[in-house]
């Protein structure tokens with residue numbers, strides 16, 4: 001008699017379960033149909049993902065059709081030398097209040113226009129790894145748009161690993177500083193700048209406008225020392241300098257690290273210096289005692305390496321091994337020294353006794369006399385009994 005008709009809500013639930021198990025199906029709108037849309041796991045959470053991976057796109061026209069519920073946009077492996085203005089379209093059409101993560105890794109992006117990103121005020125993470133960015137006003141065209149990230153009012157993580165074109169040297173820091181300053185990234189907590197061939201920062205205060213920064217990733221560059229200001233960053237708790245070109249750190253640099261933690265600041269500070277070519281002879285004489293007494297947490301400190309030249313070959317020694325061998329060398333040296341001193345002492349004593357044997361004899365004679373006489377008397381007495 002009664003026909004059971006599932007209501008819309010339950011239909012939708014069934015649908016979303018379907019979406020979940022196939023990891024998203026094709027998006028519904030025509031321009032986005034090469035992409036997958038649906039709920040799925042991301043970062044340990046269940047989120048609505050639009051995934052346009054290796055879809056062969058050469059423009060961003062389809063992004064104006066992003067569904068309103070999109071929380072994660074993955075747009076990777078496409079070819080977009082220039083990101084045009086306003087890639088997410090007009091706010092009147094599109095409301096992207098749910099969008100939290102934008103991943104535009106590996107798209108050959110060379111230029112991001114100053115007005116590319118609008119309607120991104122809730123985005124917390126922007127990933128632009130493995131691109132070909134230029135941000136300088138030198139060269140044929142002006143690519144310096146210092147307000148490129150200014151609409152990311154709530155950005156907490158910016159990933160720029162291997163993001164820049166094989167670069168232009170330490171000028172990068174000036175351009176970056178201008179972007180950080182004019183984009184007003186006051187909520188940014190994590191900045192990734194690994195693998196960008198960075199040697200130095202012409203402007204040492206390059207990061208100082210990132211007032212909330214906690215973690216700074218500068219691994220796999222060519223940085224030779226602490227050539228940028230960290231004391232201006234009140235919340236900084238981690239600096240990654242792993243796999244750079246640090247041969248030694250002077251007292252000043254080490255003291256600056258000390259200033260980032262107890263007793264100067266009421267927070268922990270961690271640093272990663274692994275896989276740098278420290279010099280065993282002059283690079284470790286300040287580093288090694290500092291590592292042993294500082295309040296800074298030096299990540300994997302026993303495995304810090306130094307390089308030693310011997311017979312024209314380079315040897316790599318871990319700090320732990322270096323300390324042990326130094327300890328052995330010291331205790332070995334002490335043993336030998338004690339042995340030599342003992343030999344000298346005994347020799348001198350022997351010589352002294354030999355040289356003064358007459359005096360000794362003279363001095364001892366009366367005593368020996370008495371003893372021998374006494375023995376003699378005793379003998380006689382005992383014979384008398």
Ligand SMILES: *[C@@H]1O[C@H](CO)[C@@H](O)[C@H](O)[C@H]1NC(C)=O
Pocket residue numbers: 023040041042049051052053074
């Ligand atoms: C996005 O799609 C690609 C290719 O289909 C897939 O390998 C990747 O795992 C997807 N990412 C997520 C977070 O679902």
Ligand SMILES: *[C@@H]1O[C@H](CO)[C@@H](O)[C@H](O)[C@H]1NC(C)=O
Pocket residue numbers: 108110132134165
């Ligand atoms: C990177 O951009 C430059 C122009 O700045 C261009 O000449 C080069 O071919 C691009 N490289 C890649 C891999 O896209």
Ligand SMILES: *[C@@H]1O[C@H](CO)[C@@H](O)[C@H](O)[C@H]1NC(C)=O
Pocket residue numbers: 153184186187
């Ligand atoms: C920068 O952002 C803060 C809050 O995030 C805001 O109060 C301030 O007005 C902004 N400054 C500029 C120049 O946009």
Ligand SMILES: *[C@@H]1O[C@H](CO)[C@@H](O)[C@H](O)[C@H]1NC(C)=O
Pocket residue numbers: 204208229230231232
């Ligand atoms: C680092 O920044 C702080 C705070 O802005 C400033 O007082 C200090 O002089 C700077 N240090 C260097 C070496 O530029």
